[in-house]
Amino acid sequence: MSKARARRTSAGQLELFEAVRSAYQKMPDVPLDNEGLYNHVAQAVGISKQELSMRTPVGTSGQLHSLKRREIRWCQQTLKHLKLIERVHGERGVWRLTEGAKRDLHAAKKGVKLLAFSTDLGVAIWGAAADTFKRLEVPITLCFTSPPYALRKSRAYGNPDEHGIVDFICENLEPIIENLAEDGSLVLNVSNDIFEEGLPSRSTYLERLVLAVCDRFDLKLMERFVWHNPSKLPGPIHWVSKTRQHLNVSYEPVLWFAKSPLKVKSDNRRVLQPHSDRHIRLMAQGGEKRAAEYGDGAYKLKPGSFGKWTEGKIPKNVLTLGHSCAVNRDYRQSATELGLPLHGAGMPLSLPEFLIQFLTEPGDLVVDPFGGRIVTGLAAEMLGRAWLCTEIMLEYIRGGAELFRQYPGFWLNPYLKDLRAA
Ligand SMILES: C[S@@+](CC[C@H](N)C(=O)[O-])C[C@H]1O[C@@H](n2cnc3c(N)ncnc32)[C@H](O)[C@@H]1O
Incomplete structure (x- = not known):
């Protein structure tokens, strides 16, 4: 060879x-x-x-x-x-x-907070979320986070079981919500695929979570986005491929809450998508030539409809975003080269990128208490927003730091420079 x-x-x-x-x-x-x-x-x-x-x-x-x-x-x-x-x-x-x-992973002990790395726009802190956001003085425009999955058996830190998960998420969110700007939003990417022990029936923790966030924090539910991930792994294997009682999963809910629905800063003009060639042709020819009625007259098509030139297409509330992305590949490569355990529950950059653009303006503060590889921080950095993220596992935050090297003011805590898996 x-x-x-x-x-x-x-x-x-x-x-x-x-x-x-x-x-x-x-x-x-x-x-x-x-x-x-x-x-x-x-x-x-x-x-x-x-x-x-x-x-x-x-x-x-x-x-x-x-x-x-x-x-x-x-x-x-x-x-x-x-x-x-x-x-x-x-x-x-x-x-x-x-x-x-x-044990390759080191969870921050209670009360431990360490500045892991920073840029001119943001900071990543190794520590438990609930300890870090307590006395923040700058108002938060967006908290976007993907909390740990509810597990069947809870663990000493991090992943609680499906009964404890709602309290766990709310306890960690409390100091953040206290500091949420009047026009601010909370967005939670959660899993729909938590099953009751030994059964193909799903947990209803999501329903409990929505009610808890609305009741405890007086936030309002704005949207249940569907994050459709066409490259999501097939499953749950047991109920789909063995007993054949379920279909393969391909989406995760993304729950959006606002402090004041009428004041919320969302603006779909910040996330317009390119028009299709067909729509561009339709606008260029001055719109529809025919007249028609749909939905018992609720929708009327007149000659000239869609003839006005518009900047782009308003996205639908099903966000179709594949999982693979260059950032995930860069992270895997750097973490592997550093000999660090890989974070396996990461999201593609495109998800926080879309929501940050939709819900905030440059200069606003975006936070992620369950930061993982600090991908929310990275999207905020790229879009010129200030950011603050926490992560309880030292190795994940250290691997994520490599994604920020090219950004102005990058600083890595010297104690973490040579961190390797035990
Ligand atoms: C679903 S992952 C987030 C992944 C992240 N969005 C990404 O793309 O890399 C949840 C993260 O929360 C972290 N975590 C769990 N409990 C925590 C706590 N109390 N404080 C801070 N982070 C915590 C876990 O270690 C895990 O990395």
């Missing part, structure tokens, strides 16, 4: 290994079955469905095997030998992160 080919092969293996590792790290307390693992890895490294299921005769018996699945299981075995994952007792093909592997 040539040296160049050997280098390419080992880079590919490393990528595959990292994808397998991140599948388990994504939700450290949730066991993962092999079907879920294959899908996660295929998505992460770009293996097509056909490639994943293609079977090839192997050995003298000529038995058919999927070589890709076998490669993934080899990485799984390596992780097992490194004592990073363990088999879930009594379940076939179901593995989870070991307690030792979870």
Whole structure:
């Protein structure tokens, strides 16, 4: 094998290994079955469905095997030998992160707050959200965040179970809401895919969350956006592929609340999309030529309708945004080079980017209490908004810092410079 080919092969293996590792790290307390693992890895490294299921005769018996699945299981075995994952007792093909592997992550202890990095526009703080936002003096125009998922079994920090999740989110939001500007917004990207123990029925925590935010903070529900993610991994595997009682998931709710609905700063002119070629032709020809009525007369089309030149298309409230983005790839590469555990529950930059443009103006303050890789901070930075983000896990915030190197005034806490996984 040539040296160049050997280098390419080992880079590919490393990528595959990292994808397998991140599948388990994504939700450290949730066991993962092999079907879920294959899908996660295929998505992460770009293996097509056909490639994943293609079977090839192997050995003298000529038995058919999927070589890709076998490669993934080899990485799984390596992780097992490194004592990073363990088999879930009594379940076939179901593995989870070991307690030792979870120690690669360092959660800030209660009361600890450390300035991890900053730019001219913003600061990222390693610490628990509830400790950090208490005495902020600048009004917040937007709090956009994706809180930890509700887990079936709660953990000492971070992920509470589906019964405790509403209180957990509200306790962390309280100091932020106290400082929300009169024209400000709270936006929560939450999961719809939390199931009742052993059942294909979904938790109703989302309904409880909406009521709690409205009742406890006197905020008003403006919108339940649908974030349609066409590249979302298929699942939940058990209820979709095994019992076949569900359809594959492909969206997450994004709940938007306002302090004063009439004063809220949203403006759809900041997020106009390009018109389609067809619409441009329609405007150029002076609009519709025909007359018609729809919806029992509720909508009337007259000659000349849509003839007025407009700057762009007003987006619909279903936000179709794929998961893969250059920022995610840059983050994975930097965190891998630094030897840091990868954050597996990240969002694409396009989601905070859209909402920040829609709900704020340059110079406004945007915050994210559950910052992860500080992607909300990055979108705010790129759009000229001030930002403040917190994250409880040191390794995630350190990996995220690499995304900010090119921005004016970038400063990284020297104590974090050489942080490596234990
Ligand atoms: C769903 S992830 C957010 C991912 C982020 N939007 C991104 O794209 O990178 C939730 C994050 O909240 C962090 N977290 C959990 N409890 C926290 C707390 N009390 N204070 C601050 N961060 C916390 C978790 O470590 C996790 O990184």
